[in-house]
Amino acid sequence: MLIEVLISILLFSMGMLGTVAMQATAMRNNSDAKYRVDASFLANALIGRMWTDDRTPASLQTKYGSTDGSGYTAWLAQVQAQLPGVTANPPTVLVTTVAGSSPPATSKSLVTTTVKWQAPGGAVVHRYVAVTNIK
Numbered sequence: 001m002l003i004e005v006l007i008s009i010l011l012f013s014m015g016m017l018g019t020v021a022m023q024a025t026a027m028r029n030n031s032d033a034k035y036r037v038d039a040s041f042l043a044n045a046l047i048g049r050m051w052t053d054d055r056t057p058a059s060l061q062t063k064y065g066s067t068d069g070s071g072y073t074a075w076l077a078q079v080q081a082q083l084p085g086v087t088a089n090p091p092t093v094l095v096t097t098v099a100g101s102s103p104p105a106t107s108k109s110l111v112t113t114t115v116k117w118q119a120p121g122g123a124v125v126h127r128y129v130a131v132t133n134i135k
Contacts, residue, residue, distance in 0.1 A: 031119060032126070038082050039115040039128035046075045046093065046113055047132050055134050057097040057109045064111075065095035085118030089125050098133065108135045 049071060050060055063071035072093060080086045091114060098108040111134055116127045 028119075035083060035117055035119065035126065036128060039117060039126075040130070042075070042079050042082065042091075043113045043115050043128060043130040045078075046071075047111065047130060047134075049075070050111060050134055055109070057095065057107055060109050060111065060134065061095045064093045079115060083115070083117040084120050085122075085125070086116070089116035089118060091115045108133050 046064070050064060053059070053063065053071065063069045064075075066072060067076075067090075076086075076091065079091055092112075094112040094114075096110045096112075098110055111132050113130045114127055115129075116125055118125045
């Protein structure tokens with residue numbers, strides 16, 4: 001009878017440890033999903049800001065494609081406030097002029113926005129990439 005009780009306690013303990021492990025995994029996945037949604041929102045907010053600003057390729061490159069541009073620095077502050085590990089993994093904004101887009105009044109830019117973050121205690125650097133044409 002004592003052996004049966006010890007075996008049942010062992011099985012119950014293993015079940016509880018499994019439940020705790022599943023809960024920890026669910027919490028980690030929930031945090032990862034939140035960071036990914038935040039990164040998506042931040043990248044799309046920057047693209048929206050570009051659409052409402054002067055959309056010439058030179059202006060977009062100056063304001064957003066350069067790390068000291070006014071649009072990039074304001075956006076970077078928002079990214080650093082919402083995502084962890086951004087200081088060590090800064091986001092990038094690449095603005096390139098689409099070949100064959102002329103005259104200048106109708107020129108297009110291909111904008112690639114990459115947001116990177118690293119979860120607290122995590123070793124993996126995650127990233128979200130948004131690519132759009134701005135005309």
